[in-house]
Amino acid sequence: xxxxxxxxxxxxxxxxxxxxxxxxxxxxxxxxxxxxxxxxxxxxxxxxxxxxxxxxxxxxxxxxxxxxxxxxxxxxxxxxxxxxxxxxxxxxxxxxxxxxxxxxxxxxxxxxxxxxxxxxxxxxxxxxxxxxxxxxxxxxxxxxxxxxxxxxxxxxxxxxxxxxxxxxxxxxxxxxxxxxxxxxxxxxxxxxxxxxxxxxxxxxxxxxxxxxxxxxxxxxxxxxxxxxxxxxxxxxxxxxxxxxxxxxxxxxxxxxxxxxxxxxxxxxxxxxxxxxxxxxxxxxxxxxxxxxxxxxxxxxxxxxxxxxxxxxxxxxxxxxxxxxxxxxxxxxxxxxxxxxxxxxxxxxxxxxxxxxxxxx
Amino acid sequence: xxxxxxxxxxxxxxxxxxxxxxxxxxxxxxxxxxxxxxxxxxxxxxxxxxxxxxxxxxxxxxxxxxxxxxxxxxxxxxxxxxxxxxxxxxxxxxxxxxxxxxxxxxxxxxxxxxxxxxxxxxxxxxxxxx
Numbered sequence: 001x002x003x004x005x006x007x008x009x010x011x012x013x014x015x016x017x018x019x020x021x022x023x024x025x026x027x028x029x030x031x032x033x034x035x036x037x038x039x040x041x042x043x044x045x046x047x048x049x050x051x052x053x054x055x056x057x058x059x060x061x062x063x064x065x066x067x068x069x070x071x072x073x074x075x076x077x078x079x080x081x082x083x084x085x086x087x088x089x090x091x092x093x094x095x096x097x098x099x100x101x102x103x104x105x106x107x108x109x110x111x112x113x114x115x116x117x118x119x120x121x122x123x124x125x126x127x128x129x130x131x132x133x134x135x136x137x138x139x140x141x142x143x144x145x146x147x148x149x150x151x152x153x154x155x156x157x158x159x160x161x162x163x164x165x166x167x168x169x170x171x172x173x174x175x176x177x178x179x180x181x182x183x184x185x186x187x188x189x190x191x192x193x194x195x196x197x198x199x200x201x202x203x204x205x206x207x208x209x210x211x212x213x214x215x216x217x218x219x220x221x222x223x224x225x226x227x228x229x230x231x232x233x234x235x236x237x238x239x240x241x242x243x244x245x246x247x248x249x250x251x252x253x254x255x256x257x258x259x260x261x262x263x264x265x266x267x268x269x270x271x272x273x274x275x276x277x278x279x280x281x282x283x284x285x286x287x288x289x290x291x292x293x294x295x296x297x298x299x300x301x302x303x304x305x306x307x308x309x310x311x312x313x314x315x316x317x318x319x320x321x322x323x324x325x326x327x328x329x330x331x332x333x334x335x336x337x338x339x340x341x342x343x344x345x346x347x348x349x350x351x352x353x354x355x356x357x358x359x360x
Numbered sequence: 361x362x363x364x365x366x367x368x369x370x371x372x373x374x375x376x377x378x379x380x381x382x383x384x385x386x387x388x389x390x391x392x393x394x395x396x397x398x399x400x401x402x403x404x405x406x407x408x409x410x411x412x413x414x415x416x417x418x419x420x421x422x423x424x425x426x427x428x429x430x431x432x433x434x435x436x437x438x439x440x441x442x443x444x445x446x447x448x449x450x451x452x453x454x455x456x457x458x459x460x461x462x463x464x465x466x467x468x469x470x471x472x473x474x475x476x477x478x479x480x481x482x483x484x485x486x487x488x489x490x
Binding site for chain 2: 033
């Protein structure tokens with residue numbers, strides 16, 4: 001039996017098509033993925049992301065632990081309580097075990113939100129390292145998480161939380177604040193403004209219903225995927241995995257090389273690849289025609305073949321887009337093989353869509 | 361509950377088949393099929409003149425989520441593909457038994473139609489698949 005989130009009954013009651021995602025019974029859509037996608041670009045959508053793994057780290061050496069385990073450097077968060085950081089968690093070969101967001105709450109207190117699919121890989125790593133350094137590691141499976149995303153998301157939060165929302169509404173992207181018992185991060189996975197709301201599981205159904213009543217559209221995993229693809233955001237297991245480094249996945253910007261004396265897991269391997277030059281790079285592709293160019297399809301280029309890591313129909317653009325891993329030297333002549341036919345493609349720098357606007 | 365019109369024939373692969381007055385058949389995917397596939401964004405219908413064998417994949421419907429093959433319910437020759445679907449694939453979702461038809465086939469042997477399911481049998485198949 002797949003796990004159910006605290007919001008499962010809300011999804012089932014609304015007639016969602018439920019699918020198994022990484023061992024969780026999750027909504028794929030509530031009728032129309034395209035309508036849900038559109039709601040997030042123009043209004044506000046809601047996602048149940050309670051299947052993600054929330055882990056709190058506490059103690060004097062929590063900062064040391066994260067500086068050792070993460071490729072990005074939580075020292076950037078010092079003196080900035082409420083600030084969040086996106087980072088990869090690497091293996092010794094520089095391969096990506098997971099990508100995650102870490103929030104700095106106060107000295108010696110961090111909150112890590114990592115992926116559902118890697119929960120059983122990441123949690124033991126955090127626990128082991130915590131034990132070694134005397135850090136308290138709490139798996140917060142008592143919490144739920146709701147993402148409210150879209151140009152009207154802030155309005156809805158204000159409407160529901162009133163004066164309590166002041167600090168959260170003042171947050172810039174990648175900052176978090178409390179609204180009563182709700183931990184609100186101005187983060188998301190859609191390319192729109194919005195919040196990820198972390199709260200006690202018992203309180204989640206009530207907040208979900210109130211957000212729906214206020215006009216937010218419940219959205220499933222389908223829209224979540226098409227929105228993140230348009231936003232040019234990587235999905236672990238697709239753009240990167242344990243055999244792929246951040247430098248090959250368009251995530252070089254998340255690696256904190258300085259200070260040079262900070263060692264972190266995977267650093268030596270990454271340094272070597274950086275010196276040699278990565279053989280691959282990740283590009284966005286806008287593909288001609290209407291046929292979706294999907295994950296696994298071959299991409300011919302002037303410098304050899306690459307492969308699509310995520311691809312599909314972009315509702316906002318009205319045609320196929322993709323992320324692809326191609327030879328680093330590829331410059332020209334991109335052609336995607338779609339069922340024995342070739343469709344020319346234009347390489348672009350993601351995002352494809354941001355804040356409701358086409359950017360490519 | 362999805363619609364299963366009484367006057368059509370059906371296949372195991374969730375296509376519907378309508379016998380026309382001129383002896384050709386019109387083929388599409390069922391309401392149940394469009395519902396499970398989700399919002400369609402692309403349909404590739406076969407070219408007129410294509411010879412098809414029963415059970416042969418000869419068209420593709422793609423939703424936001426995935427690509428699915430459409431199989432020829434019977435052997436014969438394609439006389440027409442629904443070209444309107446190139447610009448409005450969503451017609452398969454909104455009107456699977458009408459505007460959303462996918463292709464017309466001139467059967468090689470009209471007797472093959474007898475091997476297809478009637479509405480009651482198809483409804484049972486959908487129920488069994490849960």
